[in-house]
Each structure stands twice: as C-alpha cells, then as structure tokens.
Amino acid sequence: xxxxxxxxxxxxxxxxxxxxxxxxxxxxxxxxxxxxxxxxxxxxxxxxxxxxxxxxxxxxxxxxxxxxxxxxxxxxxxxxxxxxxxxxxxxxxxxxxxxxxxxxxxxxxxxxxxxxxxxxxxxxxxxxxxxxxxxxxxxxxxxxxxxxxxxxxxxxxxxxxxxxxxxxxxxxxxxxxxxxxxxxxxxx
Amino acid sequence: xxxxxxxxxxxxxxxxxxxxxxxxxxxxxxxxxxxxxxxxxxxxxxxxxxxxxxxxxxxxxxxxxxxxxxxxxxxxxxxxxxxxxxxxxxxxxxxxxxxxxxxxxxxxxxxxxxxxxxxxxxxxxxxxxxxxxxxxx
Numbered sequence: 554x555x556x557x558x559x560x561x562x563x564x565x566x567x568x569x570x571x572x573x574x575x576x577x578x579x580x581x582x583x584x585x586x587x588x589x590x591x592x593x594x595x596x597x598x599x600x601x602x603x604x605x606x607x608x609x610x611x612x613x614x615x616x617x618x619x620x621x622x623x624x625x626x627x628x629x630x631x632x633x634x635x636x637x638x639x640x641x642x643x644x645x646x647x648x649x650x651x652x653x654x655x656x657x658x659x660x661x662x663x664x665x666x667x668x669x670x671x672x673x674x675x676x677x678x679x680x681x682x683x684x685x686x687x688x689x690x691x692x693x694x695x696x697x698x699x700x701x702x703x704x705x706x707x708x709x710x711x712x713x714x715x716x717x718x719x720x721x722x723x724x725x726x727x728x729x730x731x732x733x734x735x736x737x738x739x740x741x
Numbered sequence: 742x743x744x745x746x747x748x749x750x751x752x753x754x755x756x757x758x759x760x761x762x763x764x765x766x767x768x769x770x771x772x773x774x775x776x777x778x779x780x781x782x783x784x785x786x787x788x789x790x791x792x793x794x795x796x797x798x799x800x801x802x803x804x805x806x807x808x809x810x811x812x813x814x815x816x817x818x819x820x821x822x823x824x825x826x827x828x829x830x831x832x833x834x835x836x837x838x839x840x841x842x843x844x845x846x847x848x849x850x851x852x853x854x855x856x857x858x859x860x861x862x863x864x865x866x867x868x869x870x871x872x873x874x875x876x877x878x
Contacts, residue, residue, distance in 0.1 A: 558760070561760065561761065561762055562757070562760040562761045563761075563782075564761065564778070564779050564780075564781075564782025564783040564785075564786060565782060565786055566761070567757055567758075567760070567761030567763065567783045567786075567787075568782060568783045568784065568785065568786025568787040568788075568789070568790065569786055569787065569790040570753075570757045571754075571757060571758075571783070571787040572786075572787045572788075572789075572790035572791040572794060573790075574750060574753065574754050574757070575787075575791055575794070576791075576794045576798075577750055578750065579795075579798065579805070579811050580803075580805055580806060580811070581746060581747070581750075581805065581806050581807075582805035582806055582807040582809070582811075587840075587841040587842040587845075588840075588841040588866075590841070591841065591859075591862055591863050591865075591866040592866050592870070594863050594866075595863060595866055595867045595870060600867055600870060603867075603870070603871060604867075604870040604871050604873065606869075606870035606873050607867075607870050615744065616744060616747045617747075619744040619747040619748050619751065620747045620748070620750060620751040620754070621751060621842075621845050622748065622751060623747065623748040623749065623750060623751020623752040623753075623754065623755060624751045624752070624754050624755035624758075624842060624845050624846050624849070625751075625755065625845050625846065625848050625849035626748075626751070626752050626755060626849060627751060627752040627753060627754060627755015627756040627757075627758075627759065627846065627849065628755045628756075628758075628759050628764070628845070628846035628847060628848065628849025628850040629755075629849040629850065629851075630752065630755070630756060630849075631755065631756045631759030631760055631849075631850070632759060632849070632850040632851060635756065635759075635760065636759070636760070641762050641765050641767050641768065643767055643771055643776075643777070644771055644776035644777040646774070646776045647767065647770065647771045647774060647776045647777065650774065650776075651767075651770070659767060660767055663762070663764060663765045663766070663767070663847075663850065663852075664765065664766045664767075664838065664847070664852060665766060665767070668766070669766070669852060669854055669855070670854060671853070671854050674854055674857060681836075682836055682837065683837065683854065683857050683858050683861065684857065684858075684861045685833075685836065685861075686832075686833045686836030686837035686858065686861075687833065687837060687844075687857070687858035687859065687860070687861030687862040687864075687865065688833070688861045688862065688864055688865035688868075689829050689830065689832050689833025689836065689865060690830060690833035690834060690837060690839075690840065690841065690844075690858075690862045690865065691833075691861065691862030691863060691864065691865025691866040691867075691869070692829055692830075692833075692865035692866065692868060692869045693826050693827065693828070693829030693830025693831070693832070693833055693865075694826070694830050694840075694841060694862075694866070695826070695865075695866045695869040695870070696822065696825065696826030696829060696830075696869050696876065697822065697823050697825075697826025697827045697829075697830055698816065698822065698823070698826065700830065700840050700841050700842075701784075701834075701840040701841075701842070702840075702841075702842055704823075704827075705784055705788070706784070706787050706788060706791055707791070708816065709788050709791075709792075710787075710788055710791025710792050710794070710795050711795050711813050712792065713815065713816050714818075715816040715817070715818065715819065715823050716816065716823075718820060718823040718824055718827065719823040719824075719826065719827040719830075720827065721824070721827065722823060722824045722825070722826065722827015722828045722830070722831060723827050723828075723830055723831040723834060724773075724831060725824075725827070725828050725831060726827065726828035726829060726830060726831020726832040726833075726834070726835065727769075727772075727773045727831040727832070727834055727835040728773055728831075728835075729828075729831075729832065730773070730831065730832045730834075730835035730836055731770065731773035731774060731835050732773075734832070734836075735770075735835065735836070738836070
C-alpha cells in the first residue's frame with residue numbers, strides 16, 4: 554500500500570480527488586477557491602483602510618485559511634513520508650526545450666533549484682520570476698475573480714461561461730509567457 | 742473544533758496535489774508546451790467528475806451540513822474582467838509554475854523561498870484592490 558502511495562499518482566486518481574475536495578467544501582456550505590485567502594490576508598492586515606474592496610468580515614473566511622494551513626501540512630506530509638523519489642518524469646520534448654534554455658537537470662527535483670532558491674532571489678532573474686510572477690498571480694486572480702480552483706475547477710464544473718472565459722485567459726497568458734517571455738527571462 | 746474538518750480536507754488537498762506533481766514548476770511548463778497529457782488529465786477529470794457532482798447536488802436539492810440547500814451564485818457577465826484578469830494570472834502562473842494552492846503546498850514541502858512568492862501575490866491582490874475602480878470590469 555505505502556509503496557503504491559509513494560509513486561507519483563496518475564491523473565485519473567488526482568482529478569476525481571480534487572473534485573471530491575470541491576464537493577466536500579460545497580457540502581460544508583462553502584466554496585472551493587484558494588486565491589480568496591490572499592484578499593482575506595490583506596483584510597486582516599488592515600487593507601480595508603486603503604480600499605473598500607477589503608472591507609469585509611474576514612472572520613467568516615477563517616475556514617478557508619484553515620484549509621490552506623492544512624494544505625501546507627499536506628505538502629509536508631507528502632514530501633516527508635509519502636515520496637521516495639522527488640524527481641519528475643518529464644516528456645522528452647520538454648527536457649530538450651529546457652536544456653536549450655540552460656535549465657540544468659530538468660525534472661531532477663519538483664522545481665528547478667537554479668531558479669527557486671534564496672541565492673537566485675536577489676538576482677534580476679529571481680526577482681522577475683518570484684516577485685514579479687507572484688504579483689501577477691495575485692493581481693490577476695483577484696481581477697478575474699478566481700484562480701484555478703475557483704474558475705477552472707469550480708466554475709467550469711458549474712458550467713459558468715465567465716469561468717470558461719477566465720480559463721481561456723489563463724492559457725493566453727500562459728502561452729505568451731512560455732513561448733515568448735520565458736526564453737528571455739531565463740537568460741537574464 | 743468546527744474548523745477541524747477544513748484542516749483535514751486541506752491536508753488531503755495538499756497530499757493529492759503533491760503526489761500528482763501538480764505543484765511542480767516543470768509540469769506547468771510541460772502543460773503550456775502541450776508536451777504531456779498529465780495536467781490536462783488532472784484538470785479535465787476533475788471537471789468531468791465535478792460536473793457530475795454538481796448536477797447531483799442540483800437535481801437532488803442536496804442540503805449542506807448547515808441544513809440549507811446548496812446554492813450556486815451565477816458569476817457576473819463580463820468579458821474584459823475575466824479575459825484580462827485571466828491573461829495576467831496566466832502570465833504569472835507560467836512564470837512561477839504555481840497557482841495559489843501549490844504556492845502554499847510548496848512551503849510545506851520545504852521550499853521556503855515560496856513565502857516570497859506568496860507575499861508578492863498578496864501585494865498583487867492589494868494593488869488590485871486599490872486600482873479596482875479604474876479597471877474595466
């Protein structure tokens with residue numbers, strides 16, 4: 554059993570389990586949407602004084618913060634006890650493309666350690682990817698009214714056209730970044 | 742105590758996304774290059790099962806744990822907001838290789854520098870709040 558769990562899980566196991574998480578949150582009387590927590594954190598920090606958007610009763614959203622704390626713990630449990638090999642088996646074409654972009658040992662770990670480290674953070678490349686990228690995710694998620702969990706999973710499952718438009722936007726942005734901007738940024 | 746169930750569900754969510762490698766920067770890059778079916782399988786099967794579950798909730802008028810019928814609020818009609826916001830989000834998603842859920846899960850996996858990405862995402866959310874009235878919605 555533990556041997557089975559220790560392997561990477563196939564998509565047909567993960568997808569339905571993510572849908573189950575959404576279902577359970579609906580059953581609890583809430584909604585599945587992780588990025589809402591970012592606005593909650595702004596509100597707790599007093600952002601309501603600067604913008605009315607953050608003036609809401611954040612105590613009603615504590616459940617979502619607790620959910621995220623659980624996700625952090627889940628990440629710890631998975632990497633500490635349920636994973637034997639932390640590599641990612643990538644498609645051959647992806648490895649070739651990353652080698653050409655100068656990313657060392659693609660797939661050796663979950664993330665390219667040449668990018669996601671404290672030492673890279675203080676370089677131009679690190680700042681653009683981590684600080685710039687994080688900013689775009691936070692800004693874009695709130696502007697679009699949701700992220701992958703709120704739009705791609707919850708919204709489309711409810712057959713909402715706005716969510717489909719948002720996900721089309723996710724892909725337009727993602728493709729522009731992957732094909733046009735990332736090759737430049739990775740070589741900064 | 743009423744929050745325990747959310748903690749348990751969050752732990753489960755963190756394990757699933759970790760074990761399916763959804764939190765890997767490489768998997769997101771691979772997805773946007775259309776090199777591997779994996780991420781499409783994860784999101785696609787989540788949506789397929791999600792549609793079935795929501796249809797079940799609606800057709801049976803299922804009640805939530807609090808006793809009220811589970812309801813769905815239709816999102817406001819707009820194109821600019823979802824398309825522009827979506828594009829900005831997508832640019833960031835492909836850059837960091839992480840949407841909000843995975844950012845937090847990666848912190849649990851020991852990638853401490855993700856805290857900077859999260860702080861920046863909070864800053865992005867804050868700036869959106871400041872500019873909201875001046876953006877097309």
